[in-house]
Amino acid sequence: MSEIRSEAVSVTIEDLSLSFGPTEVLKGINLTIEPGEFFTFLGPSGSGKSTLLRAIAGFGPMPGGRILIGDDDVTQLPPWTRNVGMVFQSYALWPHMTVRKNVAFGLEERKIPNKDIRERVNEALKLVGLLDFAERRPSQLSGGQQQRVALARTIVIEPRVLLLDEPLSNLDANLRIQMRRDILELQQELKLTTIFVTHDQEEANTTSDRIAVLDQGIIQQVGSPIELYDEPANRFVADFLGTANLIDGPLETADGTSLFESDKNHTTMFRPQDMDIQPLPGEAGPDDVLLKGRVAHREFLGNLIRYNVTVGEHSLIVDDPHTTGRQAFAKGDEVALGLDTKNIHILTD
Amino acid sequence: MNSFSRSNWGVSTLAIFISLFLLVFLVVPVGKVIFVAFQDPQTGALTLINFIDFFNTSLFQESFLNSIYVSSMSVLLASIIAIPLSYFTTRFNFGGAVLIQTLGIVPLIMPPFVGAVAMLLLFGENGSVNLLLDEWFGFTIPFMEGLNGVILVESIHYFPFILINLSAALLNIDRAMEESAQNLGASGTRLFRRIVFPLAMPGYVAGASLVFLKVFDDLGTPLLLNINNMLAPQAYLRITSIGISDPMGYVISVILVTFSLFSLWVSFLALKGKDYSTVQKGGGGLMKRDLRTWEKIGCYAVIILILLMVLSPHVGLAMLSFGTVWSYSVLPDAFTLAHYENMFRMAGQYISNTLLYAGLAATIDVILGTAIAYVVWRTGIRGRKWLDFIAMGAVAVPGVVIGIGYLRTFVEYNVPIVDKPLASWWVIIVIALAIRRLPYALRACTAALQQVSVMLEEAAENLGATKSRTVRRVVVPLMTGGILAGFVTSFATASVELSATIMLVNVESDAPLAYGIYEFMQSAAGRGPGAALGIVAVLIVGLATYISHRVIERTEMQRTGTGAVIAEQTPVAIGTTTGAAPL
Secondary structure (H helix, E strand, O other), X not given: OOOXXXXXXXXXXXXXXXXXXXXXXXXXXXXXXXXXXXXXXXXXXXXXXXXXXXXXXXXXXXXXXXXXXXXXXXXXXXXHHOOEEEEOOOOOOOOOOOHHHHHHHHHHHOOOOHHHHHHHHHHHHHHOOOHXXXXXXXXXXXXXXXXXXXXXXXXXXXXXXXXXXXXXXXXXXXXXXXXXXHHHHHHHHHOOEEEEEEOOHHHHHHHXXXXXXXXXXXXXXXXXXXXXXXXXXXXXXXXXXXXXXXXXXXXXXXXXXXXXXXXXXXXXXXXXXXXXXXXXXXOOOOXXXXXXXXXXXXXXXXXXXXXXXXXXXXXXXXXXXXXXXXXXXXXOOEEXXXXXXXXXEEEOO | OOOOOOOOHHHHHHHHHHHHHHHHHHHHHHHHHHHHXXXXXXXXXXXXXXXXXXXXXXXXXXXXXXXHHXXXXXXXXXXXXXXXXXHHHHHEEOOOHHHHHHHHHHHHHOOHHHHHHHHHHHHOOOOHHHHHHHHHHOOOOOOOOOHHHHHHHHHHHHHHHHHHHXXXXXXXXXXXXXXXXXXXXXXXXXXXXXXXXXXXXXXXXXXXXXXXXXXXXXXXXXXXXXXXXXXXXXXXXXXXXXXXXXXXXXHHHHHHHHHHHHHHHHHHHHHOOXXXXXXOOOOOOOOXXXXXXXXXHHHHHXXXXXXXXXXXXXXXXXXXXXXXXXXXXXXXXXXXXXXXXXXXXXXXXXXXXXXXXXXXXXXXXXXXXXXXXXXXXHOOOOOHHHHHHHHHHHHHOOHHHHHHHHHHHHOOOEEOOOOEEHXXXXXXXXXXXXXXXXXXXXXXXXXXXXXXXXXHHHXXXXXXXXXXXXXXXXXXXXXXXXXXXXXXXXXXXXXXXXXXXXXXXXXXXXXXXXXXXXXXXXOHHHHHHHHHHHHHHHHHHHHHHHHHHHHHHHHHHHHOOOHHHOXXXXXXXXXXXXXXXXX
């Protein structure tokens, strides 16, 4: 259906470092993004994820290391020669131009004949469903529509890579889910290598083929959403993606044996939903260990009840699925917790 | 902002060119003036002898004290006018707000020296008001006697600076500030003393120090009122009567510059770190209350009294321009159009010169202003802040000082084709105007550029536009409103500038309008045509001010509603774009 198509390329980042004055923002990033992949930089604010994206587009201070798009080293190139399309967080639509002029801008800069520009602008606007709004000013559009114009303006130049800098953060919750699906659909249709920056793990999990988790200018882990969740490489990733029980030091079981005692420099991690909360004395499965504790706090979240259970000196989060009419434990109740040892991860830092 | 420093050639060349311009036409002349003030006139050695001479001469002592006295009293009188007005608008619900806003603009559209003669005829010893007072009550008030005249004319002209800054400060106080104080138990005078007053103080001090500076530097008003024992007139008279080698003019220049810097420093201190724009979304300003009937009457009485005062130079000037003979009488004997005929016959050259000079100067100003703003805010060139600093420094240089500096510095440089010294070529007037008005244009351009989000530029570069293409297609179009406002402000204020031009006009045919008014007003017969020319000046400035307000209004309307794409607006504390402010 669309004529806007380009050959998918890879993006390779080799030993990239970057500083704002004395502040080191990126510290030796190495990464390969496959052609056609939907790749996400996920991290808290200040982690360097936006800086890394902007470096790929050619903005910000000159970095050390190399950035390759396909086989071309673009590290030294100015932004306007890179042909990577970027959608800005605030959309950055030019208020003095109509929607059509906004979308046409990149093509005009590329000295495309006027007739072709018109056709391609129409094509791009049709793709985002805004052809009827072509003669409006950005200020006359809603946030979601502005977002679509920004997207059309970027893909119309047939960029080799599409960069999305927290594009959904200015939209309300419902629209965000809708836009997220639309962007993914568009990306798959165009087979465009896409890099997405977000601090929202749900956004990252629902869209990405692979995710790089960043913290303090360092890539903590790269993997598919499920890999990152199930096999976090370190404490930061475990905590940042979902909720985790992170235990330093030994944990005493119901029968008095001490767990994890040998793992002095390690952290033990297991997810709240991997525990089975039961009345005392509790039943253990074949691979289970049984813990004993007291309910310190309870939150009803609809589909589940989240308990804080005190076990020895530790406070554990336990998620219990809630079904209609199911009896809940109360604050102060003594409970047993079954935990399958297969679900226990030992993290090295 | 932090873009790669590749292909910076164009920008560097631009920055060097601007620096050279500022160096040659601002730094060197002012430096020369300061240097000469510390130089022994005979030997050329560095000395303080000139300053000692200055302070040992009774005329100069008197002038010095008079200048300080007049400036301080003008600040006082201007405060007495401005404080109630700003209090009324921000504190009470009543319809007079529009009147007060008008009051804030009307005085600024007429340079003070233009109205000075008209004020003599209205308020002088034998002026309309005193004639009436004498007839009805048997006494007179010396409104215009000696320094009183200067104080009255200056404070009527400059009180809007206090009004604008103080009102802005009061409007910026969030209602929640007041409410939380009340919630914690403060009310009445304690509330005012502890919350409202400290929050509004910086705005007041900024406005007041600006008034002090303007009055201290003003040359035209004392000259027109024939008051010579003040600093600026003394500097002018020494240089024009004794010659440019007389050191006293330079000593006075140094004192003028020092006091200007001091006023600016006070204003800077007042505003520094006190960005009190505490207004949250939704409710802004102090709590307003309705007025009781008698309060309302009181308010209106005060406002109308001030309005009459403020309009008196305009009314007086109009009457003078249409009156036949106006002397020892309440009103002119009869009315005529003859002065306008005379004026257009004799003074057409003045008007066309003014339009040419002010137009050129304003064009230079917005080009320089845009370029400096871009270099300072969008490039990483070393020392870029200095460019801004030096250009803004022109604010602290009184017109007399620029005039003396140009005369002294450029008298030796012959312009090749016209074969004249640069100091007496008409182009030097244009440059003087451009330098003097550059701060206004630069502020407007900077504000305009700061409203263009860097992301809008990055988006253009991302889509394939080079730096210069981005400037042309995105930055400049988005700055248009601000640039235009800067042009109009520069144009309006340049067209009535007197203090620098009066020293640089070499032949009458090169003279602009302000000089023409001054010349006419020297003789009783010239007053009529002079007033008519004054009316032309008021029309030019008034029209320009109106246009500038419309432009600002329109661009602001365009901006609101564009929402996320525009960076938040920075409040401009000193009302540079609010109207004309001739020195």
